[in-house]
Amino acid sequence: MTKERKTNRMSSSADKRRSAGPGSHILRTASARSVANPVAGSTKDGAVNAGNAVGSSSSNNNNIIAPPPRAQLGVVSVAGVSPVLGDEGPKPGDTGGGAATQKERETHGGASGSGTGGSNRKETDGQRIALLETELAVMEDEFARELDRLSRKESETATFWQGRVARAEDKARAACGEMEALEAECVELRAQVRGLKEFVSTSTRTDGQSATSDEVFGEGAARLGNGLQNWVIVHFRRAKIDFGKASEDELEELAALVPMYEELAAAAKVHLLQSFVSRVLVEMVFGAYFVGLSPEQARQFRDVEETLRSYSSEEAVNQWRSTTLTLLRREAGDKMHSETDAATERVIERINRVLDGITDIKTTDARDQALRALIVSAIDLGRLLAVQKAVFGVFMPEIVPHQQTMFDPATMEDVGGEDEETLSQRDICCVTFPGIMKRGDETGRMLAYRNIIAKATVLCSPE
Missing domain, CATH: 1.20.5 (Single alpha-helices involved in coiled-coils or other helix-helix interfaces)
Structure with a gap:
């Protein structure tokens, strides 16, 4: 009876092990305390169960199904642990004593670990x-x-x-x-x-004559014309012209030099006065044989030149004239100084006499000094023209009342600077400054050729 119970109990145990699966039957036979702590879990009950299991396996080997290898290992490991002396497991009165001991161990281990970790961290x-x-x-x-x-x-x-x-x-x-x-x-x-x-x-050069280019004559004429224009503007721009107070001689002289003076007085006062002074310079300076010679000496030289023309060619006469006047210009300058000053004063007296008669402005020393400088420049230019082998002449177109004098672009230039094409069909009413014409070459030959060195400055009538 007892043997059958044991057999049935073993069968039911085997069935439970098989139903639980491999590796799980050992855990189920052990208590929770033995699972948590295998060493401490080897209590009296565990030892008894292990002994019963071993005894049952030894007595009934034929009737018990062999457990899986892992289960056997688990059983052997649990059963083979020898119980520690004095460790009889928890007693009925000691509830939770094992847990307290485990906590103390953990606390002690944590404290010692934290101390070691702090020292290691400091070293690092x-x-x-x-x-x-x-x-x-x-x-x-x-x-x-x-x-x-x-x-x-x-x-x-x-x-x-x-x-x-x-x-x-x-x-x-x-x-x-x-x-x-x-x-x-x-x-x-x-x-x-x-x-x-x-x-x-x-x-x-056999005659010792100094050559002078045509540009020098053109520049000299331009400077003289600009100086004369400035002199008239500075001293007569505010002057009033009154022909009623002038004498008959003064008016006759003015009419001989500027025939259309009455028409110019109202619209072109400055050009009228400039034309009058230019006419005087042409007649008394540029028209003289050689300024500095007395009238009798100049007449004698003219007679000799005319005599030579009847015996020699124009070229030879021009060379004689150039050589003779060059000699006078170089050697007799001091001797002709008095006559030159006298000629200058005569020009100043003639200009002032007419201008004082037709204007309300009287002569002054400043005006006379400026006019004297202009006359000296004109004398130097006239002498320079006279000593050349080529024949130089100063020309100033004549303006006759009731007769048209047309503008010629080849020999004239307008004082206003208008285009020559627009002035080709216009007549002129006043000549403000003369021009310079050259006949022949530098040797005095080929007198048929003419060249305009400086154009005459004219004032064209309005359209």
Whole structure:
């Protein structure tokens, strides 16, 4: 009876083990305390159960199904643990004593672990700080070396460029000195060339006459015309013309020089006065044989020239005239000084007498000095024209009342600067300054050729 119960109990145990699956029957046979702590779990009940299991397996091997290998290992491991002496497991009165002991162990272990971890962390931080300090020292050394290198490089660069600039300045100073020397040499060479030209010119010229280009005559005429215009504007721009207070002689002289003076008085006062002064200069300065000779001497020279024309050619006569007047101009300038001053005063007296008679402004020393300078310039220009081998003449177109004098663009220029094409069909009413015409070449030959050196300045009538 007892044997059958044991057999049934074992069968039911095997069925339960099989139903629970492999590896789980050992855990079920053990208590919760034995699972949590295998060593402490080897209590009296565990030992008894293990003994019963072993005894049952030894007595009934034929009727018990063998457990899986893992289950066997689990059983052996549980059963093979020898119980610790004195550890009889928890007693009925000691509820929770094992848990308290385990907590004390854990607390003690945690405290000891935290102390060890804190010391390890301090050591790690110290090592890290030492490493950072070492790296900082290395970086400082590298920075100092790099700074020294850059400083040396900058110093070398500055020294290089300073030397280069100094060399450039030296070269520039040397070049400036050389340029100044070359300029001085050029000036000296130009002076030598000019002297050689003058020497060649005087050596190849038999009569010693100095050549003068046509541009010199043109520039001289232009300066004289501008000076005369400025003199009239400065001294007579506010003057009022009154022919009623002038004498008959003054009006006759004005009419002989400027026939249309009455028509010009209202609309062209400045041009009227300029035309009158120009006529006087043409008649008394440019019309004279050679200013500085007395009237008797001038008449004698004219007679000799006419006599020579009857025996020689025009070329020979022009050469004689040029040579003779050049000699007078160079050698007899001082001797002709008194006669030149007398001729100048006669021109001033004639101009002032007429202008004072027809205007309300009287003569002054300043006006006479400016007029005297203009007359001296005209005398110099007239003498220069007279000593040339070519025949130079000063022309001033005649304006006759009730007769048209058309504008000629070849010999005239308008004082207003209008286009010559628009003035081709216009008549002129006043000639403000004469022109210069040249006949022949520099040697006195080919007198048929004519050239206008300076055009006459005219005032065209309004359309």
